[in-house]
Amino acid sequence: MQVEQIQKDKISLIGKTVLKKEDKEVLLGRATYAADINFPDMLYVGILRSPYAHAKIIKIDLTKALKMPGVVFGINGQDLLKLDFVKPLPPFPFQSIDPFKRRNPSIKFFNHYCLATDKVRFVGEPIAAIAATSPEIAEDALEEIETEFELLQPVTDVQTALSPNAPLLYEEWGDNIALRFHVLGGNIEESFKEADLIIEEEIRMSRCTGTPLETRSVVAKYDADKKNLIVWDTTQIPHIIALLIKKALKIPELKVRVIQPRIGGGFGQKWGLYPEEVLIPLISILTGKPVKWTESRTEHMHAISHARDQIHKIRVGVKKDGKILGIEDKILADIGAAYYQGGHASIVTTAFFVPGAYKIQNYKAEVLGIVTNKAPFGAHRGFGKSEAAFVIERLIDIIAYRLSIDPNEVRFKNFIKPEEFPYISVTGNRYDSGNYKTALELAMEIGKYWWWRKRQAELRSQGKYIGIGTALVIEPSSSTRMGSYNAGYYSVHIRIDPDVTVNVFLSGGEEGQGHKTSTAQIIAEELQIPFEKVNVFEGDSLLCPIGSGSYSSRFSVVGTSAIIMACRALKEKILGIASKALQQPKDDLELIYGKVISKRDGSSITLEEIAQIAYYEIYRLPENFEPGLEILYHYRDPNIDFYPDEFGRVKMFSSVPYDAEMTVVEVNPETGFIKILEFVSVHDCGKMLNPLIVERQHLGALAHGFGIALSEEIIYDTNGQLLSNNFLNYLIPTSQEIPFVKIHHIETPNPFTPGGFKGAGETGTVGPPASIANAVEDALRPFGVKIRKVPLTPIYIRQLIKETMNKTV
Amino acid sequence: MKKSHVININVNGKDYTVTVESRLLLVDLLRRVLGLTGTHVGCDTTQCGACTIIMDGMTVKSCTILAVQADGRKILTIEGIGSENKLHPLQQAFHEKLALQCGYCTPGMIMNAYALLLNNPNPTKEEIRRAISGNLCRCTGYWPIIEAIEYASKLLSKNLEK
Numbered sequence: 001m002q003v004e005q006i007q008k009d010k011i012s013l014i015g016k017t018v019l020k021k022e023d024k025e026v027l028l029g030r031a032t033y034a035a036d037i038n039f040p041d042m043l044y045v046g047i048l049r050s051p052y053a054h055a056k057i058i059k060i061d062l063t064k065a066l067k068m069p070g071v072v073f074g075i076n077g078q079d080l081l082k083l084d085f086v087k088p089l090p091p092f093p094f095q096s097i098d099p100f101k102r103r104n105p106s107i108k109f110f111n112h113y114c115l116a117t118d119k120v121r122f123v124g125e126p127i128a129a130i131a132a133t134s135p136e137i138a139e140d141a142l143e144e145i146e147t148e149f150e151l152l153q154p155v156t157d158v159q160t161a162l163s164p165n166a167p168l169l170y171e172e173w174g175d176n177i178a179l180r181f182h183v184l185g186g187n188i189e190e191s192f193k194e195a196d197l198i199i200e201e202e203i204r205m206s207r208c209t210g211t212p213l214e215t216r217s218v219v220a221k222y223d224a225d226k227k228n229l230i231v232w233d234t235t236q237i238p239h240i241i242a243l244l245i246k247k248a249l250k251i252p253e254l255k256v257r258v259i260q261p262r263i264g265g266g267f268g269q270k271w272g273l274y275p276e277e278v279l280i281p282l283i284s285i286l287t288g289k290p291v292k293w294t295e296s297r298t299e300h301m302h303a304i305s306h307a308r309d310q311i312h313k314i315r316v317g318v319k320k321d322g323k324i325l326g327i328e329d330k331i332l333a334d335i336g337a338a339y340y341q342g343g344h345a346s347i348v349t350t351a352f353f354v355p356g357a358y359k360i361q362n363y364k365a366e367v368l369g370i371v372t373n374k375a376p377f378g379a380h381r382g383f384g385k386s387e388a389a390f391v392i393e394r395l396i397d398i399i400a401y402r403l404s405i406d407p408n409e410v411r412f413k414n415f416i417k418p419e420e421f422p423y424i425s426v427t428g429n430r431y432d433s434g435n436y437k438t439a440l441e442l443a444m445e446i447g448k449y450w451w452w453r454k455r456q457a458e459l460r461s462q463g464k465y466i467g468i469g470t471a472l473v474i475e476p477s478s479s480t481r482m483g484s485y486n487a488g489y490y491s492v493h494i495r496i497d498p499d500v501t502v503n504v505f506l507s508g509g510e511e512g513q514g515h516k517t518s519t520a521q522i523i524a525e526e527l528q529i530p531f532e533k534v535n536v537f538e539g540d541s542l543l544c545p546i547g548s549g550s551y552s553s554r555f556s557v558v559g560t561s562a563i564i565m566a567c568r569a570l571k572e573k574i575l576g577i578a579s580k581a582l583q584q585p586k587d588d589l590e591l592i593y594g595k596v597i598s599k600r601d602g603s604s605i606t607l608e609e610i611a612q613i614a615y616y617e618i619y620r621l622p623e624n625f626e627p628g629l630e631i632l633y634h635y636r637d638p639n640i641d642f643y644p645d646e647f648g649r650v651k652m653f654s655s656v657p658y659d660a661e662m663t664v665v666e667v668n669p670e671t672g673f674i675k676i677l678e679f680v681s682v683h684d685c686g687k688m689l690n691p692l693i694v695e696r697q698h699l700g701a702l703a704h705g706f707g708i709a710l711s712e713e714i715i716y717d718t719n720g721q722l723l724s725n726n727f728l729n730y731l732i733p734t735s736q737e738i739p740f741v742k743i744h745h746i747e748t749p750n751p752f753t754p755g756g757f758k759g760a761g762e763t764g765t766v767g768p769p770a771s772i773a774n775a776v777e778d779a780l781r782p783f784g785v786k787i788r789k790v791p792l793t794p795i796y797i798r799q800l801i802k803e804t805m806n807k808t809v
Numbered sequence: 810m811k812k813s814h815v816i817n818i819n820v821n822g823k824d825y826t827v828t829v830e831s832r833l834l835l836v837d838l839l840r841r842v843l844g845l846t847g848t849h850v851g852c853d854t855t856q857c858g859a860c861t862i863i864m865d866g867m868t869v870k871s872c873t874i875l876a877v878q879a880d881g882r883k884i885l886t887i888e889g890i891g892s893e894n895k896l897h898p899l900q901q902a903f904h905e906k907l908a909l910q911c912g913y914c915t916p917g918m919i920m921n922a923y924a925l926l927l928n929n930p931n932p933t934k935e936e937i938r939r940a941i942s943g944n945l946c947r948c949t950g951y952w953p954i955i956e957a958i959e960y961a962s963k964l965l966s967k968n969l970e971k
Contacts, residue, residue: 019905019907020904020907023903023904023909027887027900027903027904027919028847028888028892028893028896029845029846029847029887029888030888031912035849036846136832210947211947212913213849213851213859214849214851214911214913215851262911262912263911264851264912265913265948294850297851297853297854297856298854696907696949699949699950699952699953700910700949702950703947703949703950703951726852727854727856727945732947734942734951735938735942735944735954738950
């Protein structure tokens with residue numbers, strides 16, 4: 001009886017909406033972002049950036065600038081070379097070649113320093129820095145730096161870059177190809193022999209970027225006596241940055257601590273080693289003063305990592321009934337200058353996932369990562385999968401149109417079936433679980449697909465161009481890569497203090513996802529300690545266990561798993577101590593709301609008393625029990641496999657969330673303007689830890705997807721000058737552009753994680769380019785318009801309509 | 810040309826007399842001189858609205874106004890509308906509706922909403938949607954913010970009834 005009574009007290013928070021505990025300070029305006037950190041005597045850094053896309057540096061003379069009142073320090077690339085402890089920027093995320101030499105791409109590395117030394121390769125590349133007593137003075141001083149360049153021919157598109165006489169970004173390479181990769185499965189030629197139809201297409205995605213609303217900022221403080229360097233950094237990967245700073249600044253006994261303060265959005269743009277993350281610490285070391293640099297938006301657009309920008313030359317073989325037999329893809333990616341390799345990894349990822357949600361076992365993809373005189377390529381929410389999804393989902397609609405069948409029939413015919421999971425894809429990754437047909441049917445039902453089809457015909461006779469598009473996109477997450485810092489595990493340190501407050505130290509960090517709340521929900525339920533008593537710390541390279549940071553939606557996959565498993569190990573210890581104290585067998589004990597209770601006789605012991613035993617009355621511990629109630633737990637992702645299977649394939653992405661979408665658009669052929677009339681998303685990220693957090697992140701991800709689909713485009717002119725250099729001309733959606741979205745969730749548990757969770761938060765970014773493009777082509781069917789790229793700007797739509805009109809005339 | 814000026818400014822009910830350079834922006838006065846870092850900077854082209862504050866009852870993008878232009882004015886920032894024990898209904902609503910993720914746009918968004926509700930205590934969703942179109946958010950997709958502002962308007966009218 002007593003136990004049943006107490007069962008009601010059981011803390012049960014996993015799977016429930018709990019409001020975020022970390023937001024109060026933000027709401028009151030008291031949260032500390034990197035740019036909010038100040039020290040007395042602090043210097044402000046201004047960075048001079050290359051005005052040219054491709055040039056030899058002849059002179060960067062700081063003499064005049066250094067004479068200005070308030071200017072304390074200045075440095076250029078040649079000065080760097082005189083400091084023997086300064087090394088080139090270490091590569092990231094790949095640190096070495098693949099030890100198995102089977103699956104990794106061949107990558108050419110290049111030695112860049114944190115300031116350009118002899119040559120510049122993109123507009124915005126850092127070439128000199130000034131430290132002054134105010135940011136205004138630093139900026140004034142930049143204008144006094146005298147420069148001279150010898151201009152070289154810029155390379156601004158991949159075709160030019162590949163041409164035989166192309167100017168070379170890195171002369172010693174002999175060409176402009178930074179990365180080659182291919183992946184092969186089944187037999188593409190054999191499969192094409194059986195095809196009723198072989199379709200060839202060229203599908204593109206334009207260059208874009210994540211634009212977190214907070215630009216980058218780095219604050220560094222060096223204590224020369226102790227050789228202690230503390231860096232507050234807008235990064236998603238504090239531990240790795242700490243390590244890389246030490247590789248770039250070889251000072252004996254240097255101690256580096258990188259702290260990720262509150263971050264104003266990451267989206268992949270803060271995943272990577274940027275030159276400024278070495279430069280600012282270096283200036284603190286050389287001046288002995290605290291130093292701060294905060295990026296302007298214009299600098300950000302020039303120097304932050306860009307993404308997407310792929311051309312796919314694709315061939316697909318199909319049967320008359322829509323069955324896909326095989327796909328061959330040649331991918332050209334414009335990766336900009338070769339500073340960081342985050343983008344390299346993203347194109348390899350695209351090659352892995354072009355087959356998408358479909359059972360396609362004949363596949364061949366060749367990838368070229370091509371350097372151009374643009375800002376370097378990097379990570380961006382939807383990392384490589386957005387491109388893959390756009391290509392395959394566009395292709396499905398093209399196939400359906402060519403075969404005169406409904407595109408969803410083609411999808412249903414080719415989907416991997418629920419009973420076929422775990423499913424090994426043709427590229428070797430193991431998809432954990434999925435219910436694709438159910439999800440798409442639900443999206444069509446909520447969106448009234450067939451009703452809209454009728455309505456479309458009616459409205460078309462009235463001269464209105466309505467289009468309906470669907471898509472089912474996957475977003476494989478929690479990635480690991482051989483030879484990289486993405487290591488396939490997650491560590492957590494949990495300490496129950498003597499007063500039974502819990503301190504949790506996560507090895508990742510966060511950019512607004514709500515890890516503190518999610519973590520506290522798990523701890524509260526698993527350890528039956530009130531939510532309010534759980535303190536969560538993360539984003540500190542000294543305080544927290546080593547980890548590879550926050551990326552690839554990995555917290556909800558490996559992070560939560562580490563926390564759950566750590567709690568279960570701690571619980572075992574708690575029950576063991578209680579068993580001895582209560583003189584009751586462990587199996588009869590239950591941990592409920594701060595107490596261990598015997599189901600046999602109702603006797604109980606509080607967690608406070610157990611903690612007292614563990615810390616201060618260790619003579620009451622069971623034999624062989626260590627004192628204390630803390631654990632350092634390393635969770636190894638069970639759905640990752642480093643060792644190649646019989647076909648040489650490795651499993652590098654451990655969970656596959658997905659989204660089924662239905663979009664209805666109205667296109668005005670006069671203006672090229674697209675209005676979204678209906679948008680339905682049926683999202684499955686496995687079990688949801690906190691449904692409201694998931695829903696909000698999913699909507700936010702969809703908003704990125706709408707931007708990529710409709711308006712966001714990084715544009716360079718033929719001189720390599722960036723035209724989309726601020727929010728006036730790089731158009732991220734405002735409140736006016738985001739349509740109302742009907743979101744529905746289904747939960748297909750991930751069998752590989754103890755909580756059943758998959759990655760969440762990126763899938764929304766992946767779908768809209770595909771589902772909207774499908775809808776727009778459908779709307780403009782009477783014009784015979786072919787949509788083969790995003791963004792679908794009014795100019796692009798008008799241009800397509802004009803082209804087809806000219807053809808008919 | 811005079812390079813520095815003495816200005817008198819009231820921020821969140823507190824009077825300050827400060828000497829500022831002619832070119833100092835109001836947002837830098839707030840953040841760097843007065844240490845009120847709740848107001849954020851997200852761009853340098855008056856596009857993002859993260860720096861929105863209220864000056865004499867009107868919203869102002871504080872990155873596009875000089876500190877000297879605020880001489881003699883009354884400024885209200887995110888730090889001035891609620892306290893730890895008593896969140897302003899807008900702050901409460903943003904919390905309950907989970908209308909923020911990274912939180913960087915939130916102070917500007919809330920100050921804009923504050924001014925909206927001063928002029929229009931019961932806005933419709935569409936009115937709110939239009940009113941916040943000058944404030945960029947990269948995390949939420951805006952609808953949670955619209956929902957929160959609508960909810961806050963209801964909380965505020967309830968408070969008035971009391």
